[in-house]
Amino acid sequence: MLDGNQRAALAAVRSLGGKGLWVAVGESCSPCMAGLSRFCCQTITYTDPFTSPRQFFEDLLKHIRELNITFLLPITEATAYVVLAYRNELPQQVTLPFAETESVERLANKNRLFQLALDQGVPVPETIFCDHAEDGLKALESIDRFPVVLKPFKSKILEPDAILATQVVIANSRKEAVDALNSHFFFQFPFTIQSFVEGSGQGIFALFDHGEPVCFFAHRRLREKPPGGGVSVLCESAPVDDQLRMHAEKLFRSVAWHGVAMVEFRVSADDTAYLMEINPRFWGSLQLAIDSGVDFPWWLYLASTGQTVPEVPWQHRRVRWLLGDLDRLYLVLKSSSDTYSIGKKLVEILRFCKPGWRTRHEVNRWQDLRPFWFELKQYLRALKS
Numbered sequence: 001m002l003d004g005n006q007r008a009a010l011a012a013v014r015s016l017g018g019k020g021l022w023v024a025v026g027e028s029c030s031p032c033m034a035g036l037s038r039f040c041c042q043t044i045t046y047t048d049p050f051t052s053p054r055q056f057f058e059d060l061l062k063h064i065r066e067l068n069i070t071f072l073l074p075i076t077e078a079t080a081y082v083v084l085a086y087r088n089e090l091p092q093q094v095t096l097p098f099a100e101t102e103s104v105e106r107l108a109n110k111n112r113l114f115q116l117a118l119d120q121g122v123p124v125p126e127t128i129f130c131d132h133a134e135d136g137l138k139a140l141e142s143i144d145r146f147p148v149v150l151k152p153f154k155s156k157i158l159e160p161d162a163i164l165a166t167q168v169v170i171a172n173s174r175k176e177a178v179d180a181l182n183s184h185f186f187f188q189f190p191f192t193i194q195s196f197v198e199g200s201g202q203g204i205f206a207l208f209d210h211g212e213p214v215c216f217f218a219h220r221r222l223r224e225k226p227p228g229g230g231v232s233v234l235c236e237s238a239p240v241d242d243q244l245r246m247h248a249e250k251l252f253r254s255v256a257w258h259g260v261a262m263v264e265f266r267v268s269a270d271d272t273a274y275l276m277e278i279n280p281r282f283w284g285s286l287q288l289a290i291d292s293g294v295d296f297p298w299w300l301y302l303a304s305t306g307q308t309v310p311e312v313p314w315q316h317r318r319v320r321w322l323l324g325d326l327d328r329l330y331l332v333l334k335s336s337s338d339t340y341s342i343g344k345k346l347v348e349i350l351r352f353c354k355p356g357w358r359t360r361h362e363v364n365r366w367q368d369l370r371p372f373w374f375e376l377k378q379y380l381r382a383l384k385s
Helices: 006-019 053-067 076-085 101-108 110-120 131-140 174-183 243-254 286-291 296-304 323-335 343-353 371-382
Strands: 023-025 043-045 127-130 147-154 156-159 160-166 167-173 191-196 200-209 212-225 231-238 260-265 273-279 318-320 360-362
Touching: 006 160, 006 286, 006 296, 023 231, 043 174, 053 076, 076 156, 076 160, 101 110, 110 127, 110 191, 110 243, 110 273, 127 131, 131 174, 131 191, 147 174, 147 323, 200 243, 200 296, 212 243, 212 286, 212 296, 212 323, 231 286, 231 323, 243 260, 243 273, 260 296, 273 286, 286 296, 286 318, 323 343, 323 371
Parallel strands: 023 043, 318 360
Antiparallel strands: 127 191, 147 167, 147 191, 156 160, 200 212, 200 260, 212 231, 231 318, 260 273
């Protein structure tokens, strides 16, 4: 298990280790959150893939051979892209639970994804495809409706000597768009200019076994950090929307997808679901799916090793990331916006103190508390600095 400081890695370690599998956890620093779980049997460290992708992979190969690893699970895009780039060098006994690299590229590369979606009849915002900033500057001359969204072709760009992080830019005017294209290096790579879709963000999570769907899952975000929209800190399982499932299944089947992925849509006022992106990896709220009976890590392991995946109906559950929720409360209380009056702030305090008796905590669990103590120490250390 790579990326041991991710909450998704902790959820996956608890899932696989709880089934009796021997699990080693890797991270570029030590100790790490998932590595402190009682379900982790061994921890390893490797070079930070962001600063030296090739050396990261060399370190990984060394650990794979020494520990006789047979199943390799990257959690983040950064480690996944490096491993996929060099997957032909992995020992034959290693199972990498991903589709063919070309299939991953067709979904992870947003420029290629939006073209695929158009071919498959899946709605996307109005899109202009650009190869570099100069294309974008020319395209902006004919755009008269703002805001627009400048979306790099990938959130992480793998270069020979580094991994470059990008960001989506929402430009409210032509000047803002021009400034972004001139100031951000990542617009020298391919990107798209898309119309901004008013609506609500909705996601669907999927597991496919060599082109065939195994399961879908959805959740409802109840609280986010920051409050205006961001990472989910309190969420609950929800029925899978038929429209979202249909669109996702069409895209995954078209590339013979294998493995897990999260698909993000924005649903407009007229109930049209516009595709935003697909991430070929686990997601932050993975623990909620596992608690709801949809054990993605275990089922991924079964599907990737030729075993039968059980049919289990999902159950309604609610999961809270405590320290993330605490951060959110702090942002609400210090807000000077009219959105949060004194009365509303008091209500938020009460909601924080009483999230619901059926709510489970994502990180702090009585049978496996060491990851939470580690997270808490890191949290307090960050406050002091």
